[in-house]
Amino acid sequence: MADGTESPRISPSPPGAAAGAPPGSGPASGEDAYLERRTLRRGSAGPLLLTGLGVAYVVSGDFSGWNFGLAEGGFGGLAIAAVLMGLMYTCMVFALAELAAILPTAGGGYGFARRALGTWGGFLTGTAILIEYVLAPAAISIFIGDYVESLGLFGLESGWPVYLACFILFIGIHLWGVGEALRFSLIVTAVAVAALLIFAFGALTDFHSGSLDDIPVDHSALGASSWLPFGLLGIWSAFPFGMWFFLGVEGVPLAAEETRDPARTLPKAMAWSVGILLVLALLTFLAATGARGAHAVQGAGNPLVEALQPDGHATTLSRIVNYAGLAGLVASFFSLIYAGSRQLFALSRAGYLPRFLSLTSRRKAPYLGLLVPGALGFALAAATGDGARMLNVAVFGATISYALMSLSHIVLRRREPGLHRPYRTPGGVLTSSVAFVLACSALVATFLVDKDAAFIALGVYAVALAYFALYSRHRLVAAAPEEEFAALAEAEAELSRD
Numbered sequence: 001m002a003d004g005t006e007s008p009r010i011s012p013s014p015p016g017a018a019a020g021a022p023p024g025s026g027p028a029s030g031e032d033a034y035l036e037r038r039t040l041r042r043g044s045a046g047p048l049l050l051t052g053l054g055v056a057y058v059v060s061g062d063f064s065g066w067n068f069g070l071a072e073g074g075f076g077g078l079a080i081a082a083v084l085m086g087l088m089y090t091c092m093v094f095a096l097a098e099l100a101a102i103l104p105t106a107g108g109g110y111g112f113a114r115r116a117l118g119t120w121g122g123f124l125t126g127t128a129i130l131i132e133y134v135l136a137p138a139a140i141s142i143f144i145g146d147y148v149e150s151l152g153l154f155g156l157e158s159g160w161p162v163y164l165a166c167f168i169l170f171i172g173i174h175l176w177g178v179g180e181a182l183r184f185s186l187i188v189t190a191v192a193v194a195a196l197l198i199f200a201f202g203a204l205t206d207f208h209s210g211s212l213d214d215i216p217v218d219h220s221a222l223g224a225s226s227w228l229p230f231g232l233l234g235i236w237s238a239f240p241f242g243m244w245f246f247l248g249v250e251g252v253p254l255a256a257e258e259t260r261d262p263a264r265t266l267p268k269a270m271a272w273s274v275g276i277l278l279v280l281a282l283l284t285f286l287a288a289t290g291a292r293g294a295h296a297v298q299g300a301g302n303p304l305v306e307a308l309q310p311d312g313h314a315t316t317l318s319r320i321v322n323y324a325g326l327a328g329l330v331a332s333f334f335s336l337i338y339a340g341s342r343q344l345f346a347l348s349r350a351g352y353l354p355r356f357l358s359l360t361s362r363r364k365a366p367y368l369g370l371l372v373p374g375a376l377g378f379a380l381a382a383a384t385g386d387g388a389r390m391l392n393v394a395v396f397g398a399t400i401s402y403a404l405m406s407l408s409h410i411v412l413r414r415r416e417p418g419l420h421r422p423y424r425t426p427g428g429v430l431t432s433s434v435a436f437v438l439a440c441s442a443l444v445a446t447f448l449v450d451k452d453a454a455f456i457a458l459g460v461y462a463v464a465l466a467y468f469a470l471y472s473r474h475r476l477v478a479a480a481p482e483e484e485f486a487a488l489a490e491a492e493a494e495l496s497r498d
Contacts, residue, residue: 045182053186062328069237100266142385163378208293
């Protein structure tokens with residue numbers, strides 16, 4: 001086959017030997033044995049657990065990170081950026097819901113792009129998603145360490161022992177089983193969401209509209225005003241921080257192979273997740289800036305606690321929110337480890353990455369897909385201690401994947417209008433086109449915020465692409481679900497041409 005897919009036998013088969021063949025049509029025992037050692041536990045997740053997973057990916061971003069966008073765009077600039085990024089995520093989630101219902105596999109975005117954009121498109125998308133889901137947990141482990149130290153828990157200080165404990169403890173829960181892992185994630189996420197609602201109620205009682213635009217105006221900036229103190233360009237610079245209210249929710253489809261009735265469950269869970277996140281973003285943003293002032297919280301490592309302590313003295317409510325912030329970080333750390341392991345599992349199972357990484361345990365957990373990224377994340381956290389830089393690298397990878405996944409929806413709608421779609425995106429191609437344009441804009445905005453992080457991500461990309469171009473693209477596994485789905489489309493296209 002032209003894209004180099006092959007049967008999962010020990011020795012590579014000739015090009016095209018297994019292209020488009022249904023499972024079991026070639027050397028059945030070899031294919032069956034290969035996939036049997038790479039299976040996940042089916043039916044472990046329902047709508048509630050998946051909705052909790054979608055919120056868990058993101059909830060730590062409500063507690064910190066978004067406020068640094070105030071230093072880029074002021075209240076008005078960040079508000080507009082958050083609205084546009086909220087629109088991007090909403091449109092993208094509806095597009096991904098359609099794609100996930102068509103192809104409910106662990107490959108998620110890689111599988112969608114593989115069908116629409118070929119092997120190169122699939123690898124580019126999957127690699128971008130991996131960059132996001134490997135770097136983000138590493139960054140969050142550092143933030144967890146900072147919280148543990150600031151709260152004085154057990155007298156611990158932020159450093160590699162805390163980071164290591166996070167990875168060992170939470171990867172251990174994932175190795176125990178996906179059902180147990182998702183239930184733990186749901187409980188911790190519920191605590192964090194409840195704390196956000198309590199915070200909003202407490203902070204809004206001290207809301208002052210005059211506090212929203214108290215950042216000094218840079219009169220040299222084009223279009224500068226009290227609402228846009230850094231001018232019109234500040235809106236664009238605030239895009240990456242507006243994303244922090246939603247970053248990661250697109251990972252819900254990665255749970256497809258472990259979901260009950262995924263064609264129905266995934267779209268519902270994704271819609272509920274993004275709806276909850278939109279409400280939380282609005283409440284958090286307005287309450288924090290209105291209670292304390294945009295200028296006071298713009299550089300705070302813990303903006304919600306800062307908003308509740310105008311005189312610098314801790315209150316009962318601020319302590320509750322402070323502890324809940326740790327719960328939010330744990331929820332996002334825990335769920336992002338899950339997402340990264342499933343994306344790595346799918347890419348490895350299909351041969352894009354070394355195949356041994358997709359082996360699963362007796363409890364159907366991709367143990368190497370959990371342990372290898374975990375070891376890498378811990379090493380990065382311990383070696384650099386720079387959580388903000390790693391998050392910026394993760395955002396860069398995320399924006400690339402968003403653009404490619406949205407483009408995949410557009411291409412499949414145009415090229416395969418007759419494809420069976422159990423769920424259809426409201427607005428169709430217009431919806432995914434809005435997501436595509438905004439994702440491209442957000443990608444460019446990452447260079448405005450942190451050029452070094454963007455170039456680091458590009459360097460990682462270059463190494464990965466070299467591996468794919470020189471080695472793995474000639475050794476893909478045709479029996480993998482995402483590859484088989486794409487091969488069927490190619491076979492149908494050849495028949496129609498004949």
